[in-house]
Amino acid sequence: MQAVTIPQSGGPEVLTLDEVPEPVPQPGEVVVQVTAAGVNRADVVQRQGFYPPPPGAPAWPGLEVSGTIAALGEGVEGWTTGARVCALLSGGGYAERVAVPAGQLLPVPDDLDLVDAAGLPEVVCTVWSNVFMAAGLRPGEVLLAHGGSSGIGTMAVQLARELGATVAVTAGSAEKLEACRALGASILVNYREEDFVEAVKAATDGRGADVVLDLLGAKYLARNVEVLATAGRLVVIGMQGGVRAELDLGKLMAKRAAVMATSLRARPAAEKAAIVASVREHVWPLVVDGRVKPVVHERLPLAQARQAHELLESSQHIGKVVLTVG
Template sequence: MKAITIPTPGGPEALVLSDVDAPEPAAGEVRIKVAAAGVNRADVMQRMGHYNPPPGMTEIPGLEVSGVIDAVGDDVSGWVVGDQVCALLVGGGYAEQVTVPAGQVLPVPQGVDLVDAAALPEVTSTVWSNVFLTANLQPGETLLVHGGSSGIGTMAIQLAREVGARVAVTAGTQDKLDVCRELGADILINYREQDFVEELAKATDGHGADVILDNMGAKYLPRNVEALATAGRLVIIGLQGGVKGELDINTLLRKRGAVIATSLRARPVAEKATIVAAVREHVWPMVADGRVRPIVHSRHPLAQASAAHAEMEASTHIGKILLVP
C-alpha cells in the first residue's frame, strides 16, 4: 500500500510517499480502508523528530482516520466488513489502510460525510477526556480555550456550549474570532492585540476561568494560573510555547487551583477504549442531530501531505485539515 514515511526528521519535505506492506489485523483489531486522515499538531511534532510513537508502534504518522472496515481480526464483536467508521489511532493514519483496536473505532455519525468524519475522533476524544472527564466542566462555568479556531478549539467551543458553559477563546485574527463567535464562543480575545488575563477578568467581573484548555505550555503557564478562578483547573495538552515554565505556587494555593498535564496517544488501549465509549455515548448524539459538527478547512491528497503540514504550520486554517488517499 501507499503510506507516508519520515526517513529523516525535518520540514514538511521530510514526508515521503512510500510503498510499504499492508497491515494485517491482530486479535481484537479491525483493518480500515482509509477514506481520509486527520492532520494534527502531534503529526508535525513527530515529523520534526520531537514526538516519537510509543515503542513497538508504527512510525507512520496519523492519529485519526475515517473509512470502511475491510478485515476483522479474531475476538472482535460489533464490527463487520463493510462498516463505515472513524477511529482514534496511535499512528498509521497517513496510509491507504490501517489497523486499530476495535475499542477505538466509532461509527460514522448520521448526517456526516465519510471523509469529513476523519475530523472527529482525535478532537472529540481530546476535548471530552480533558474538559469533561478530567476537568469536570459544569453548566454555568467559564471555559477558556487557547487556539479557539483550531480543530480542538472549534470542537471545545461547541461541546462546552451544548452543556451550558460560557466559552472564552483566544485567536490571532478577526476572521478566526468571527468563526469562534458563530460556533458559540461568548468572549473573544485577540492574543496579538490583547492580554487574555485582563480581557477575561473584565468579561467575567474578575471571576476568571473555571477551566482552561491550553495548547501552549510553558509560555502561557504563569498567565494561565493568574487567569484561573478559585478552584479552577488548568489542563495542558500541548507544548507549542515550550516545555519549561515558572509556576507561581503561592497563586495556585490561594486559588486552590489545579494544573493538569495530559496526553492521549500513549495511554493504554483500555483507557482509550473507555474514552471512545464515552465519546460515543455523549458526543455522537449531538453530532447526529446537527448540534455539533466537524469543521473542515481543507482536503489534500495523501501524496501532498507536505502541503497539508505547511498549511498547518502557517496557522492560516480554521478547524481541521484532512488527507485523502
C-alpha cells in the same frame, strides 16, 4: 500499500509517499480501508523528530482516520465489514489501510460526510477527556480555550456550548474570532492586541475562567494561573510555547486551583477504549443530531501531505486539515 513515511527528521519536504507492508488485524483489531486522515500538530512534531510513535505503532504518522472496515481480527464483535467508521490511532493513519483496536472505533452517522469524519476522533477524544472527564467543566462555568480556531479549539467551543458553559477563546485574527463566535464562543480575545487575563476577567466581573484548555505550555503557564477562577482547573495538552516555566504555588494555593498535564497518544489501549466509550455515550448523540460537527478547513490528497503540514504550520487554517485517500 501506499503510506506517507518520514525517512528522516526535518521540514515538510521529508514526507515521502512510499510502499509499506499492509496491516494484518491482530486479535481484537480491525483493518480500516482509509477514506481520509486527519492532520494534527502531533504529526508535525513527529516529523521534526521529537515525538516518536509508541511501541508497536506504525512508523508513519496519522492519529485519526475515517473509512470502512475491510477486515475483522479474531474476537471482534459488534462490527461488520463495510461499516462506516472513524478511529483514534496511535499512528499509521497517513496510509491506504490501518489496523486499529476495535475499542477505538466510532460509527460514522449516515448524514455525516465520511471525509469530514476524519477530523473528529482525535479532537473529540482530546477535548472530552480533558475538559469534561478530567477538569469536570459544569453548566454555567467559564471555559477559556486557547487557539479557539484550531481543530481542538473549534470542538471545545461546540461541546462547551452544548453543556451550557460560557466560552472564551483566544485567536490571532478577526476572521478566526468570528469563526469561534459562530460556533458559540461569547468572549473573544485577539491575543495580538489584548491581554487575555484582563479581557476574560473583565467579561466575567473579575471571576476568571473555571477551566482553561491550553496548547502553549510554558509560555502561558503564569498567565493561565492568573486567569483561573477560585477552584479553577488548568489543563495543559501541548507545549508549543516551551516545556519549562516557574509555577507560583502561592497563587495556585490561594485559588485552591489545579494544574493538569495530559497526553492521549501513549495511553494504554484500555484507557483509550474507555475514553472512546465515554465519547460514544455522551458526545456521539450530538454528532448524530448534527449539533456538533467537524470544522474542516481544507481537503488535500494523501500525496500532498507536505502541503498539508505547511498549511498547519502557517496557522492560517480554521478547524481541521484532512488528507483524502484514493
